[in-house]
Amino acid sequence: MTDLTTLLEVGGPLAALGGGTAFTRAKFPAVYWSAVGGPISTARLLSSYTSVMEACGLTVAPSRLRVLAVKATTRREVRPVPPRRGIIRPTSTGLRIRLRLAPGQEPADVAASAERLRHAWGVHAVYVTTVKPGVVELRLVGYDVLRRVRMPRKTDAGFLKVPVALREDATPFVRDYRTVPHQLTLGATLSGKSMYLRHLITGLARQSVALVGIDCKRGVELAPFAARLSALATDPDEAAELLPVLVKEMEDRYDLIKARQGIAPDTPDEEITSDIWGLPESERPVPVVLFVDEVAELFLTATRKDEERRDEMVTQLIRLAQLGRAAGIYLEVCGQRFGAELGKGATMLRAQLTGRVCHRVNDEASAKMALGDIAPEAVSAACAIAPELPGLAVAGDTSGGWSRIRTPYLSLGDAAEICRESAHLMPDLPALKPFQPAIPVRPVATPALALLPHPATD
Structure with a gap:
């Protein structure tokens, strides 16, 4: 005992x-x-x-x-x-x-x-x-920080900088548009690509930036953020009308830069600029970030008329990717696959997208489309992402560097609420007014009566 x-x-x-x-x-x-x-x-x-x-x-x-x-x-x-x-x-x-x-x-x-x-x-x-x-x-x-993501309290946040995910070395992955102006994000269904997009939109919604969306899936991905979007196209026909307006906006900004360059010879060198960031703050136009969700929908055609429209849209996207950085216009292109089989101009557009983020994909060829031309050794890492780890991705850029990242969970309701609270920060761009999405009115619940009325009797 x-x-x-x-x-x-x-x-x-x-x-x-x-x-x-x-x-x-x-x-x-x-x-x-x-x-x-x-x-x-x-x-x-x-x-x-x-x-x-x-x-x-x-x-x-x-x-x-x-x-x-x-x-x-x-x-x-x-x-x-x-x-x-x-x-x-x-x-x-x-x-x-x-x-x-x-x-x-x-x-x-x-x-x-x-x-x-x-x-x-x-x-x-x-x-x-x-x-x-x-x-x-x-x-x-000391432990696997990507198993349960907790973003650091202090991050290198700033204008056009969004801490969107956590790297495997416990440092934040910051999407910096000034450094990497355009990016391609690939991922299969339920891979976490939409979660990554939500963090980008909510991070930019709190800044003085114009957000433009092209969502050819009838707007199911971007429509919840309509309160903060300056323009939204929900089908290829609307996208064909919106893209020329963005190209025209880019050309007007180049005219503004050229006018600034043609100033008097006695102007100091620091006032001569080749992009909008060298303009005085009072003259500088607001940056524009264009989100293209499911880019393959812009390339798919059924008739010859659709082919002509496709060629025009692809040409305009390529022009925005080639010349948009100096004008303060940045691209976020998302999709499940993105390769030469989409049609003419696909490879040329992909070459202009500096940043690459590859979530779980269905085949090795899709991973090669995203990372094969910049970091071949990262392709195997992207193919090894398990389905039970949504949000896990491989991020790389044209410098050849790459790392594994994972996006923390953010519900669609919370992301939409952040956009509604930041609606007052939407900049005024007259050219995009016709494409501004309609904001649904939230129903107001009427308070229930504590006591039911009874008719008066004799």
Whole structure:
């Protein structure tokens, strides 16, 4: 009986502690990392740093001066020198540490050993970034941050910058239209492409930006945001009327820029500009972001008349993609597939779209359409996205860099409410007035009477 009581007194709390730790690790990984995982990984890093670096081949032979100093002061063995370690800075998702590389080393050497460092220090992933020549930063991620996305509180938000998703290294993925003016977003049904679009629209809705939509699925994707849209086309016929107006707006803005360039010779150099951002703020037109949902609907034709209309729309889209950046007009092109089989001009339009985001697709060819021409190694990562992870995508650009991202959940009702609250920020563009969508009036509920009236009787 005494042994049983002792077992219960000791084993009960231990079992409860172990069960609580396992539950916290599964359901609240950030809390587990801050309380348990972070201190353990920090202790591993501090105790095994030199031996791990030596095992990974990240050490160099000591200098002659160091050898002489060690031999003169001690009799211990002179060991190879690892990169100089900086201060370990803990975060809510992992650890950050800077390394000063030894002479003869390069950042690629550290990046090649990232997987070994991950196993040695017991973390989920290790990412290497170059801070400056000779200095790299190791970002140790303690758990899978894409399993349950929580956006950082502090993000690099600003005008025409939208933090839309979370990268696998726990940094925010910011859609910066000034840096990447046009983007192509691909994804199969229920892949999270619409969620990505909602975050973009709600992020821009809070800014002084004109939002224009082309949704040939009868507006089922973009119509809920009608309160904030300056123009909306819901079928190819309306799109064929809207695109020439945008091209004309772009040409008028170029005329404004040219007029500014033709100023007096004594004008300072800083007042001479080649885009709208060099114009004075009082003369600068508002930026325009064009969202094209299911772009394949613009390419599909049934008759010869439809082919003529298609060729005109594609030509206008290509002109906007080629010349729109300087005029402050940006494109967000979305679809399930986008390749040469859509018709003439598809490949040329895709070449103008700098940014690429590929969600889960139905075949490898679709992933190659999005990423094959900029980052071939990212195609396999896009094909490996599981259906039970909606919102997960591979983002890349024409520089060749790519990363896995995931968009947090945002309901359609919340996104529509944000657009309604931001309706007063809609800029006034007279050319787009005829295409402004009708805003449905929300019914007002009449209060129910507490007491039912009774007729008066004699």
